[in-house]
Amino acid sequence: MNNTEQDIPVETDSGAVIDDISKSSESEVIKEPNLLDICLKEKSGLLDKYTRLYAEYENYKKRAIKERDELSKYRAEPLATEILQVLDNLQLALSHVTSSSDDSLVKGVEMTTKELKKILDKFGLSEINAQGKPFDPNFHHAMSMIERDDIENNTVVEIFRKGYLFKDRLIRPAIVSVSKKNKPPELNVLDNGVKGLDG
Numbered sequence: 001m002n003n004t005e006q007d008i009p010v011e012t013d014s015g016a017v018i019d020d021i022s023k024s025s026e027s028e029v030i031k032e033p034n035l036l037d038i039c040l041k042e043k044s045g046l047l048d049k050y051t052r053l054y055a056e057y058e059n060y061k062k063r064a065i066k067e068r069d070e071l072s073k074y075r076a077e078p079l080a081t082e083i084l085q086v087l088d089n090l091q092l093a094l095s096h097v098t099s100s101s102d103d104s105l106v107k108g109v110e111m112t113t114k115e116l117k118k119i120l121d122k123f124g125l126s127e128i129n130a131q132g133k134p135f136d137p138n139f140h141h142a143m144s145m146i147e148r149d150d151i152e153n154n155t156v157v158e159i160f161r162k163g164y165l166f167k168d169r170l171i172r173p174a175i176v177s178v179s180k181k182n183k184p185p186e187l188n189v190l191d192n193g194v195k196g197l198d199g
Contacts, residue, residue: 077166080125084164084172087116091162128163130156130174139163141173148179155179 090113097106128139135142135154146157156176163174 073167074169076123077169077171080120080123080164080166081171083116083120084125087113087120088161090116124167125171126165128165128174130159130163130176132156135176135178139170139173140176140178142178143175144177145180146177147182149182151179153179153181 090109093109094106094113130140132151133156134152135156140156140163143160148155148157151157155178156174157179158177159174160177161172161175163170164172
């Protein structure tokens with residue numbers, strides 16, 4: 001046998017002796033993870049993390065823009081709510097006007113009330129039109145029920161305090177009185193078969 005053809009035993013790092021070098025390289029390839037596979041797995045994980053973070057960031061941006069717009073849209077709401085007290089007092093003063101009242105004072109209060117309403121309307125405050133409308137618990141607060149046969153059941157018949165919206169948000173419900181129908185007297189059949197009225 002030639003030296004070139006003879007298998008020379010090789011010692012590995014662990015100290016084991018391998019007779020055939022070609023066999024050892026094949027087994028090492030199988031046992032060691034491929035560097036390309038490791039890099040691809042790491043890339044896939046990083047890409048997934050990036051995608052999630054990007055989606056979270058985009059959602060955060062949308063939320064922040066929405067909150068900023070809402071804050072900007074409703075920033076005058078507290079002021080409008082406070083001014084409503086002044087408007088209520090002016091309207092109350094006008095409701096107590098008598099024939100002996102000073103006409104110039106009444107005209108001054110009317111003009112002030114009208115101008116104040118115009119300014120509030122300009123900034124998005126609007127009155128809830130409740131009179132004669134069906135009762136809506138989202139916009140009305142019922143204080144009493146009045147028996148009325150001439151109008152539909154659950155209709156607003158009287159307004160005690162006006163309600164207001166600021167833009168599309170309710171800032172004060174209207175305090176109202178709501179109609180209810182009178183119940184007709186019930187007929188009972190008596191023992192002798194004659195119908196009688198309850199009561």
